[in-house]
Amino acid sequence: MKKKYLIKENDINLRLDKWFKKNVCDVPQSLIEKNIRKNKIKINNKKEKSSYKLRFNDEISLFNLSIKPDILKKKKFIYIPTKKDLDFSSNIFIEDNENFAVINKPSGIPVQSGTKSKKNILDLLRKTKEFNNCQPYTVHRLDKETTGVLIVAKNRKYAQLFTSLFRVRKMHKTYLCIVVGEMKEKKGTLVDTLYHYEKDRKVLTKAITHFSLLDSNNKYSFLELIPSTGRKHQIRKQLLLRGLPVLGDSKYRMNFKKYNKKEQLMLHAYKISFMIDSIKYKFSADLPILFKENLKEKYLKSYG
Numbered sequence: 001m002k003k004k005y006l007i008k009e010n011d012i013n014l015r016l017d018k019w020f021k022k023n024v025c026d027v028p029q030s031l032i033e034k035n036i037r038k039n040k041i042k043i044n045n046k047k048e049k050s051s052y053k054l055r056f057n058d059e060i061s062l063f064n065l066s067i068k069p070d071i072l073k074k075k076k077f078i079y080i081p082t083k084k085d086l087d088f089s090s091n092i093f094i095e096d097n098e099n100f101a102v103i104n105k106p107s108g109i110p111v112q113s114g115t116k117s118k119k120n121i122l123d124l125l126r127k128t129k130e131f132n133n134c135q136p137y138t139v140h141r142l143d144k145e146t147t148g149v150l151i152v153a154k155n156r157k158y159a160q161l162f163t164s165l166f167r168v169r170k171m172h173k174t175y176l177c178i179v180v181g182e183m184k185e186k187k188g189t190l191v192d193t194l195y196h197y198e199k200d201r202k203v204l205t206k207a208i209t210h211f212s213l214l215d216s217n218n219k220y221s222f223l224e225l226i227p228s229t230g231r232k233h234q235i236r237k238q239l240l241l242r243g244l245p246v247l248g249d250s251k252y253r254m255n256f257k258k259y260n261k262k263e264q265l266m267l268h269a270y271k272i273s274f275m276i277d278s279i280k281y282k283f284s285a286d287l288p289i290l291f292k293e294n295l296k297e298k299y300l301k302s303y304g
Helices: 016-023 029-037 083-089 121-126 156-167 234-241 289-297
Strands: 002-006 041-043 059-063 093-096 100-105 147-153 172-180 187-198 201-216 220-227 267-276 279-284
Touching: 016 029, 016 041, 029 041, 083 121, 093 279, 100 121, 121 147, 147 156, 156 267, 172 234, 172 289, 187 234, 201 234, 220 234
Parallel strands: 147 267
Antiparallel strands: 002 059, 041 059, 093 100, 100 147, 172 220, 172 267, 187 201, 201 220, 267 279
16 A cells, blocks of 8 residues: 655655654654665655655655554644633734744643643644644743743744754843842852753753842842753752742742742743844743732832
């Protein structure tokens, strides 16, 4: 049995093996290699390596693949937004053009679905008029509870472009946060060696974040932070190391009962700037109402 697939714009430059896992079967690499060796996977009727970069209008032919039914790719769960979800989603767009959108991400919704969270930003965007006839691509992440500026590409070309800009640190992000405790310094740089585990292996990474103190009192501080590196939970971890946990952080917090009350995380991705083809882009996201209320309740100066 022969199946044919024609490569369109969104799959240009994707490796053959990655395309296969995404569109046909999520199988071990060795099984893909085996089927290529047996001429059961061809491109334009020619045998190509698994690392082959796909081109526009390439024709992929599959011939009687040696793949067992029990390892066929499972159907991915897709969250179906409610009318209430879609009404809310229409108010979160900061920028919308043919190549990407910028949204003000709300708290409590992850960017992608996970084992604990089904409702997610990508599935919400798929059903909006702004993403009609195109697919949302993640180019960076914000934690589930973090609010603020999030860029979502509309095609693979811009997804790859943004990913490259993040990798070479040409995407400049500014965060605002309220921490528990008094920051003594007016400005400075936080430099730490953070760690995480990949299976049983401990991995060390350097984290650098520049900060400015916007306001403080004996109990709380309001900070502006500009990370130079992009480690997981970087800002939250670095502030906790200095005894200044982000207000509302249920994961990285001081072990004091009065701070264990669960509330919304007061960490907001406020601004992002970058350049594409000599054109400068700069976007900012309004502070959530709860963030503004916390500033007032904690006797901290408002911002903006």
